[in-house]
Amino acid sequence: MTSWQQDKSELSATENRWVDRARDGDRLAFEQLYRSHCDRIHALCWRMCGGDRALAEDMVQEAFVRAWNKLHLFRGDSKFGTWLHRLAVNVVLSDRRIRVKRLQREQEMGDDVERTLMGDRDVYAGLRKDLEAAIAGLPERARSVLVLYDIEGYQHNEIAEMTGMAVGSSKAQLHRARKLIREVLKDPETK
């Protein structure tokens, strides 16, 4: 085994131990799971929430609390991270506050994006910020599909199942999202 493979299998084994102990009620073990997956889940929630920091934090907490409650249902036939991720997607999609917030967010969102991406000293930081802002400004359904498909790697049939829209609608929303982003990035004055 190469060292990379070794690390990966050790990581899984460790995580499985945490999951088992968390299932039995061990909070320290659950905290390890939290620390291990928090940034990923937060990225998902933050983007799905359209860059609303407070709402995203709420969603992250909600997702982990729900994971704790449903841990007994996790059977280990997928990776814990995959299961957790799906659960978080459902938490976000079923929270209607996100849809309502969209109108208010436009003004405050700019600052949120800036602050969240601070510390990114990459050369492409500027484009990244514009892109995140463009994504955050998308209409809710288009944004959800773009985030889930292009960033989080779900397939259209999975997205359709999770969102309750038809597979065709998912594809249409993705197309629409990419088109809108291109327009916004071309001319930042557009909406």
Next chain:
Amino acid sequence: MKESELQNAIDSLPSNIKPQRDLWPGINARLGSVEKGDHAHHKTVWWRTPAMAAAVLLALTGGIFIGRGLDTSPAFEPSQTVLEYAFLGTVAATEREYQAAFRELVPLDYSGLQLEGAEPDALRGSWEDLLQTETSLLAALREYPSNIYLNEKLLDLRSQQLQFVKQLALLEQSNWRRT
């Protein structure tokens, strides 16, 4: 911007974004307010506050949601066929499964449902009709435990009761999501 440029830009977005503050304390605090429960029982935890938990207990002791089960094992009649024997056995097993499934679902009282005006009463009325049927059917089965038709009706009823409870569950879930 070309499609491929956009794709590259999106691909380069980070998949991890650290939150600006540690969210664990908030999560930890909320873990405490919910009973972990015995994982062997796989309870669907629907009650969210102690008040609701008390309401569920009340509903249970009031017999509002607990159904009753077959309390006699089938006494096979000599005139019955092998298929009929097998069927009666199946019904008995299904009864046990039903009681178990039903206890798992254990719905709430209606206060959590945020339903409009007449609805809780209408639904309660429907549930009572189901329970009324259950009572009559079980009484008949006590007298004629091997009656195939009655056993078939019992299976039908269980399926209707489960259907009712599942619908209530869906209502409750969609309601919860909205609040």
Next chain:
Amino acid sequence: MNTGKLKIVAALLALAPLSLLADESVDERWEISANASISIENIAGEIVIEGWDKKEAWLTGELGDSVEELEISASGNSLRIDVLNRSERNVDSTELKLMVPNGANVEASAVSADINVSGLSNEKLTASSVSGDVEVEISSQRVSIESVSGNVEFDGETARISAESVSGDVELSGVSGDISATTVSGEMELRAGVIENGKLETVSGDITVSGEVSANGKLRAESMSGDVGLSLPSSQPGTFKAQSFSGRISTDFGSVKSEKHGPGSHLKHVAGNGGAEIRVESFSGNIKLIHD
């Protein structure tokens, strides 16, 4: 946020400008294809949908005070309208009327709002409410109507219908083909044409059916404590089976026999070539099979 004003957010694809309204009325039009897909969601109040022969959708109505936003996505062949309320408690009544091309396929969903659909001749209709009534008068290939405590009613033509309520009544007229109807405690009334596959079920509500069953068709009507009455042509061919535990069976088709062992009575009768299957069952409800 502008209180007292309403923003209607139309998707960029619709190319309609954002409009700020002074009052809570809505009046919007879109060009849309003859067989567009329409979807509308409103929690409380009313949804009225009517078909017309224009290739246009026209939304009018009064928005409740609790409405935050009317979310609309419109394209050449689809329209989606969603009423979003500020909070999901204390939702005020929003009354919407939507004129749509009469070939449009419609999906309407509500919680306490009533839904009323008429004047369409389309392929598909789905309407569901939780406590509202659902009333549909159209001609459609496939219909699905449901409510939990509201009544569901259909009058028109369809080849396939699924109608469900829990405590509400189910009333269907002009249906034929594939019919599935269930209610727990509501009354069920079916006035059908030719039934290919009928499945009717209640627990305590009565079932009343008139129609006929096709040569190789099936009709099953079951109730626990409700009475079941079937009115069929005297020439109806088929195999008739009826059974009740403690209810009374009366019939113009064949004759009733008591059970040999224990209570109950049943009926088995073959008319004509016996291809169709007509089955009626109850626990304690009375069963009546009559010539129409």
